[in-house]
Amino acid sequence: MSGTALQARGLVKRFGDLTAVNGLDLEVRTGTCLALLGPNGAGKTTTIEMLEGLTRPDQGTIKVLGLTWAGQAQEIRERIGVQLQETRLTEKITAKETLRLFKSFYAQSRSIEEALGIVKLEDKANDFVETLSGGQQQRLTLACALISKPSLLFLDEPTTGLDPQARRNVWDIVESFKSEGGTVLLTTHYMEEAERLSEEVVIVDEGRVIAEGSPQGVIGRLEAESIVELHPRDGGAQRLEDAQLLGLPGVRDVRRAAASITLSVTDTQASVGALLGLLGEQGIALETLQTHAPTLEDVFMDLTGRHLRDA
Ligand SMILES: Nc1ncnc2c1ncn2[C@@H]1O[C@H](COP(=O)(O)OP(=O)(O)O)[C@@H](O)[C@H]1O
Ligand SMILES: [Mg+2]
Known part of the structure; x- marks a missing residue:
């Protein structure tokens, strides 16, 4: 498994009659970013939640950093960072208190100051979450995902609903995480985001992979x-x-x-x-x-x- 941070084979997830994920394979090399790109309803969130150990697949196997959710869940949790599609932060506490809460979940973590520095929210440390803009709240959820010094980061539509400047700020944070050797799996329906951040894109539609490869390689097939x-x-x-x-x-x-x-x-x-x-x-x-x-x-x-x- 050396060189492979994340591997999924034959993932299937059904909700009643609906097959949300229909036999999906993917592999993310260590130190790279893979973008799961697809329209609304394609099965991106369902897929990433199975990889994050939040949803159990009906079929298929998952290895995260060479470990399995069935055998080594706690070890995986210590080593991954997760930003959910709709993270609701508690509004009546400050940015710093939010990070203190997330920090308490982990045996090893960064300092709160360092986490705020990574997402450039140092001057918002004592501000209540509800007073932060959408982009600032999104950066704060990224800081929460990064507090444990993860080696693998999961981001579900990290920039949906953000204005272009806030989107670029998020991209900068992801790029700097990658430049330090971090591995990223992100979902997006913005092709610019996939092209900018990822070495590999997997285009999904109706729970299946319809194209994959480097952004230029996939485009080249046209x-x-x-x-x-x-x-x-x-x-x-x-x-x-x-x-x-x-x-x-x-x-x-x-x-x-x-x-x-x-x-x-x-x-x-x-x-x-x-x-x-x-x-x-x-x-x-x-x-x-x-x-x-x-x-x-x-x-x-x-x-x-x-x-x-x-x-
Ligand atoms: N908990 C659930 N119960 C029933 N259907 C669901 C559930 N979660 C997702 N779905 C359905 O599965 C499909 C894939 O959803 P999702 O993974 O959220 O797609 P995406 O993130 O690509 O927009 C959609 O048709 C969605 O309505
Ligand atoms: Mg989604």
């Missing part, structure tokens, strides 16, 4: 240089046939939404040039034309036909 999105005016999208679009140089794939068309292309310049020619011939005017480098969102779209967010 074999697209860019994604071209066009919004023709006045119902123009209907007048363009898939066969015509696929006949343009470099166009690999055509996807349609209400009034827009998305192309995966291997040669942006040739494809866009030819596309504009085709639109000109057919007298179709454009509302907008955008191109972007392919992202994990495009991979998800390609595999499921749906968006990661609001799916």
